[in-house]
Amino acid sequence: MQNKDGLAPLETAPFVLFASSQNGQHIFAANAAAGRLGFYKGQPLADARAIFPTLIVEAADSEGDDKALLQLALWHQCYSPFVRADAPNGISIDITGCAHLFGGEAALLENLQQRLRRFGLTEKLGIAPTIAAAFAAARYGPAARGVITDETLHDHLAPLPVAALQLEAVTVAALAKVGLHRIRDLIGKPRAPLVARFGPQLMMRLDQAFAKQDETFGALAAPPFYRALRRFAEPLITMPAIEYVVQELAADLAAALNRAGKGARKAELSLFRVDGWSETLAIHMSALGLSRDGRHLARLLCERLDKVKDHRGFGFEAATLSAFDVEKYVPYQNVLKTEEKRCKRPADLARLTDRLVNRFGYRNVTRFAPSASYIPERSASSTPALQGAAHHDWRTHLRVLQGGNFPGRPLLLFASPEPVKTLAEVPDGPPIRFEWRRRWRRVARAEGPERIAPEWWRKYDKTNRQTRDYYRVEDDDGRRFWLYRDGLHERPGDKPRWFMHGLFA
Amino acid sequence: MKPKPNLEAPILHALRRRIAKQERFAPKRRALPSGIISLGAAALDDALPDQGLRAGALHEFQPAAHGDLAATVGFAIGLLVCILRTQPGFVLWTEAAHQAFRDGALYPLGLAAMGADPDRVIEARGPKSKDILWALEKGLENAALTAVIGVLPENDRAYDFTASRRLAMRAAENGATALLIRSTTLSDISTAAETRWSVAAAPSAPQHRVAGTIAGVGVPCWRLDLTKSRRGTPGSWRVEWDEETLSFRLAALLADRAPVQAARRAEQGWACAS
Numbered sequence: 001m002q003n004k005d006g007l008a009p010l011e012t013a014p015f016v017l018f019a020s021s022q023n024g025q026h027i028f029a030a031n032a033a034a035g036r037l038g039f040y041k042g043q044p045l046a047d048a049r050a051i052f053p054t055l056i057v058e059a060a061d062s063e064g065d066d067k068a069l070l071q072l073a074l075w076h077q078c079y080s081p082f083v084r085a086d087a088p089n090g091i092s093i094d095i096t097g098c099a100h101l102f103g104g105e106a107a108l109l110e111n112l113q114q115r116l117r118r119f120g121l122t123e124k125l126g127i128a129p130t131i132a133a134a135f136a137a138a139r140y141g142p143a144a145r146g147v148i149t150d151e152t153l154h155d156h157l158a159p160l161p162v163a164a165l166q167l168e169a170v171t172v173a174a175l176a177k178v179g180l181h182r183i184r185d186l187i188g189k190p191r192a193p194l195v196a197r198f199g200p201q202l203m204m205r206l207d208q209a210f211a212k213q214d215e216t217f218g219a220l221a222a223p224p225f226y227r228a229l230r231r232f233a234e235p236l237i238t239m240p241a242i243e244y245v246v247q248e249l250a251a252d253l254a255a256a257l258n259r260a261g262k263g264a265r266k267a268e269l270s271l272f273r274v275d276g277w278s279e280t281l282a283i284h285m286s287a288l289g290l291s292r293d294g295r296h297l298a299r300l301l302c303e304r305l306d307k308v309k310d311h312r313g314f315g316f317e318a319a320t321l322s323a324f325d326v327e328k329y330v331p332y333q334n335v336l337k338t339e340e341k342r343c344k345r346p347a348d349l350a351r352l353t354d355r356l357v358n359r360f361g362y363r364n365v366t367r368f369a370p371s372a373s374y375i376p377e378r379s380a381s382s383t384p385a386l387q388g389a390a391h392h393d394w395r396t397h398l399r400v401l402q403g404g405n406f407p408g409r410p411l412l413l414f415a416s417p418e419p420v421k422t423l424a425e426v427p428d429g430p431p432i433r434f435e436w437r438r439r440w441r442r443v444a445r446a447e448g449p450e451r452i453a454p455e456w457w458r459k460y461d462k463t464n465r466q467t468r469d470y471y472r473v474e475d476d477d478g479r480r481f482w483l484y485r486d487g488l489h490e491r492p493g494d495k496p497r498w499f500m501h502g503l504f505a
Numbered sequence: 506m507k508p509k510p511n512l513e514a515p516i517l518h519a520l521r522r523r524i525a526k527q528e529r530f531a532p533k534r535r536a537l538p539s540g541i542i543s544l545g546a547a548a549l550d551d552a553l554p555d556q557g558l559r560a561g562a563l564h565e566f567q568p569a570a571h572g573d574l575a576a577t578v579g580f581a582i583g584l585l586v587c588i589l590r591t592q593p594g595f596v597l598w599t600e601a602a603h604q605a606f607r608d609g610a611l612y613p614l615g616l617a618a619m620g621a622d623p624d625r626v627i628e629a630r631g632p633k634s635k636d637i638l639w640a641l642e643k644g645l646e647n648a649a650l651t652a653v654i655g656v657l658p659e660n661d662r663a664y665d666f667t668a669s670r671r672l673a674m675r676a677a678e679n680g681a682t683a684l685l686i687r688s689t690t691l692s693d694i695s696t697a698a699e700t701r702w703s704v705a706a707a708p709s710a711p712q713h714r715v716a717g718t719i720a721g722v723g724v725p726c727w728r729l730d731l732t733k734s735r736r737g738t739p740g741s742w743r744v745e746w747d748e749e750t751l752s753f754r755l756a757a758l759l760a761d762r763a764p765v766q767a768a769r770r771a772e773q774g775w776a777c778a779s
Contacts, residue, residue: 348649349595349627355643356629364602364630368613368623380613385627392624394617407618407724407748411582412575412609445711447721472722478706479572480722503609505579505619505725505746 014052017060018045028060062088071277073220078272078318079112081227082219090138092131094217105147119276131217132209133157136164136183150211157209158184165205171198183209224268224322226260228252235274235315242271242305242316247298249321254294256323263288263329269301271308272318279308279316283358286386287350288329296351297321300358353385362386370397374452376413376470376501408450408472410482410502417499420483427489427496430471434483436500441475448472449485466494472504480504542587542682545752546744549729553700554737558584560592561680562699563673567687569705569730574608574656574686576706579619579746580727581654581684586620586751588682594651595625597644599637601658602630620751634661638668645675645683652682659688669696701733707743710757724748726756 014034018025025045034055039048048055066087073085079102082094095108102108105127116123126137128148133156137148140160148156157164160183163172175198180186186194186206195203207213228249236242246269257263265288269281283300285291301321356365366382370392373379379401402408422431430446448471466487474480482502487494541557543550550556558564564584568577585596598611605611613623629640637655644653657664664687676683685698709723726745733739743756 348647352597352643352647352649353627356627356640359636359639360629360631366628368616368626368628370613376612376614380623382628389624394613394623398614398617401614409614409618410609410612411579411615411619413612413615414609415606444708445720445722447712474709474722476708477570477572478708478726478728479576480706480709480725502612502615503575504615504722505576505582 013056014039014054015056015058016045016048017058019060019062070220074270074280075272075276075278077221077270077278078231078320079108081221081223081322082217084218084220086135090135092134092217094219095127109147115276121276128156129153130209130211131215132165132205133211135166136160136209140164153210154187158182158187162186165202165209167202167205171202174198175202222324224324225326226253226256226262226264226323228256228321229318230320231318232316235317236319237312237315239305239309242308242319243302245319246301246305246321247294249319250297250301251294253321253323254292254297257326257329258292261329262323262326264291264323265325265327266323267291267297267301268322268324270320270322271316272320273312274314274317277311277313279311281305281307284354284362284386285350286353286357286388287347288327289331289347290350290354291323292329296354300354303355304358349389357384357386368392370394373455374401375455376409376452377415402450407504408470410480411505413502414500417484417501420498420500422483422498428469430473431483431498434473434498436481441477441479443473444476445474446471452484466496467491470501540680542584542591543752544584544587545747545750546742546754548755549742549744549753552731552737552740552742553734558587558682559699560588560682561677563669563676563683563685563697565669565685565687565696565698565701565733567701567703567732569703569728573705576725576727577686577704578611578656579725580702580704580729580744581686582616582619582621583725583746583753584684585652585654587753588652589621589625590751592651594681595627595649596621597627597629597640597650597653598655599629599631599640599644599653600656601634601637602632604656604658605630619746620748634658634663638663638672641672641683641685642675645672645679645681647681648679650681652684654684654686656686657688661688664696665694666696669698673697673699698733699735700731700737703730703732704728705730707745707756709745 012033014031014037016030016034016039017028019028027039027041027043027045027048029041030039037052039052039055045057049057066085069085069087069089069091073083073091076083076091076093080093080095080098082096084092086092095105099105099108102111109125109127113123113125124138124141126134126141126148128134128137129150130153133148133153136157137160140163141156146156161181162175162183162185164183167175175181183206186202191203204213208215230245230249232245236245249269253267265285267283267285269283271279273279281301281304283297283304285300290296353365362384365385367385367389369381369383369390371378371381379397398409418436421435423433424431430443430448432443433440434443435441449469450471452468452470454465454467468484468486469488470482470484472480473483480503481500482504483498484501485496485498487496489496540560541555542560543557544553566577566581568574589596611626611628613626616623616626631637631640634657637657641653641655644650664685672683672685675681705728707726707728709726711720712723724746726743729742729744731737731739731741744753745756747754
């Protein structure tokens with residue numbers, strides 16, 4: 001519960017948050033002091049103000065609440081990688097196989113409770129063998145929390161109200177009307193009449209709570225295949241200490257991948273802060289083999305650590321490094337001779353690519369590839385360098401495009417052609433003067449046209465459907481340009497316009 | 506008179522080699538296969554101290570005027586072709602993303618037309634000049650690269666003497682060549698570059714491939730000013746690109762359009778007379 005400014009509510013003074021709806025403003029949440037005075041959720045705000053004029057009132061921020069809940073859920077990943085946020089006010093953790101790390105389920109509960117209380121949160125916790133039962137136990141269970149086991153599942157759930165089964169309000173009201181208030185009232189009743197009257201959801205929820213039917217757990221993040229974990233007795237706050245931990249984690253993860261004969265394409269570092277916040281950094285690797293090199297992993301991560309620098313808060317108490325996109329790694333021998341001219345050591349290039357990609361982004365580190373099109377902006381494309389190298393026959397491509405060994409393609413190409421004003425001797429000839437970027441230039445030499453027709457099999461918007469005539473021109477200063485006229489004068493319906501598309505050396 | 510045998514030359518040479526080893530720019534990691542890049546034109550090579558540009562060093566290029574960036578890039582790519590012809594390895598091309606959008610992005614077919622293999626080029630686009638310098642430095646450290654090219658944005662203040670010295674030392678350690686294209690403004694700072702070239706576009710020799718009143722465009726032509734050379738002397742040349750040998754050659758001095766104009770006048774005269 002937080003207001004728009006993210007301020008913590010006052011503890012002693014009566015304080016409520018309000019939400020606006022069609023019927024006016026209502027109390028959305030009230031703190032303990034306000035609760036003692038008898039304010040409740042859904043009460044009209046005007047009534048509350050009339051009863052207690054000095055009541056502190058703030059607007060509720062549901063979006064902020066959801067974000068904070070998500071952030072808190074992510075922090076819980078230091079308990080288990082399977083975590084989900086149950087809006088508006090819950091978090092579920094799948095602790096299967098994780099409890100022993102904290103000394104058992106009861107100890108884990110104790111640990112979690114202490115932490116949450118230190119964050120200043122009011123918590124209600126429950127551990128149960130099924131998701132639905134844990135939900136019911138945490139929200140409707142007795143104040144003395146306990147760990148529900150398979151044997152005690154029935155005893156614990158039976159006295160709880162039917163609302164604990166996450167039913168719709170209509171169903172709960174309908175059940176109350178026929179005197180079915182508690183879960184024990186439903187157990188052992190004939191199923192068919194209940195389903196016929198209240199719909200299939202009721203029985204499904206009941207079965208899920210008693211482990212007779214499966215329930216899916218939509219975790220926030222995909223579970224990693226390999227994960228290295230470090231917990232610290234004292235929170236880490238200095239950057240050198242964090243870097244050291246990153247190096248250790250990277251070495252651990254690389255060793256685990258090496259042992260399993262696997263390689264990863266993506267790794268994620270999560271740092272868990274003492275105050276319920278977590279920071280995540282993702283890095284990508286171009287070659288599987290590189291993820292098996294702990295030092296390379298550590299270097300990539302350390303270059304990104306300045307993102308965390310301003311979010312250290314009171315320090316980090318745990319850190320994990322997880323590997324994603326894991327594949328089987330087949331070691332291969334470096335190419336000996338055929339590749340020699342192009343690359344001496346392919347692994348070195350992959351290392352550089354990784355570092356560039358992790359700083360500039362996936363799309364900003366590219367290699368060139370030819371593509372089969374005569375349209376200049378489409379006859380070559382940029383592919384992300386992470387996808388690896390390929391051999392292309394550029395000479396043939398150029399010959400196909402230009403029909404000769406003629407240097408008719410510019411060195412620099414504009415992403416979007418720029419309109420120019422021209423003056424031509426004859427309408428379908430090259431210009432003798434043109435204005436580009438507010439400067440008139442006289443054409444001293446010109447060559448063309450090279451006619452490029454649009455691809456009829458493609459769908460264009462209307463402006464792009466005209467045939468282009470390309471001219472190479474040189475102005476008085478010797479600067480060389482690639483101009484084109486979009487549209488032909490002799491063709492009815494065409495509206496010829498001139499554009500600047502590129503610059504020659 | 507019998508010429509005096511030059512006894513000092515071998516001694517000087519030995520001394521120079523001894524000092525070179527102690528210099529901070531000395532190559533450390535690997536031996537250079539060919540430390541000198543020949544430009545092709547003898548007049549150009551002779552003006553440079555090592556009969557060519559030194560590999561494993563930082564070379565700077567500046568457009569002589571505002572619109573000469575394309576010409577400068579063209580000259581640098583020409584040098585790159587000279588490097589790639591003799592040395593294996595990849596090339597890193599890096600520039601600011603906004604600059605690529607405004608001044609045109611490197612077009613692989615244009616590269617191929619000049620004789621460079623686009624498969625050997627890796628393109629990286631960073632947001633700021635600080636990132637470009639970082640990428641250049643990391644590229645020079647990498648053994649797979651043989652050259653790096655960076656285009657610094659205009660009015661850039663991240664590049665100073667320290668930055669240039671970092672690049673020069675990385676280049677020397679690894680034997681990779683750094684080519685840096687700088688903007689015209691703020692050019693008065695001193696840097697650790699081996700050479701600095703001021704490049705302007707020059708009218709090409711007219712080609713009469715097509716019939717018409719305007720002559721065809723010839724091969725790329727530049728007016729070069731070597732404004733700084735650490736161990737050589739500055740100079741000025743008119744150079745053009747030789748498409749057959751993929752190297753530079755001196756442009757013919759008479760490459761003017763005067764004959765074309767004359768031909769045009771004669772044509773007009775004939776038209777009037779008839």
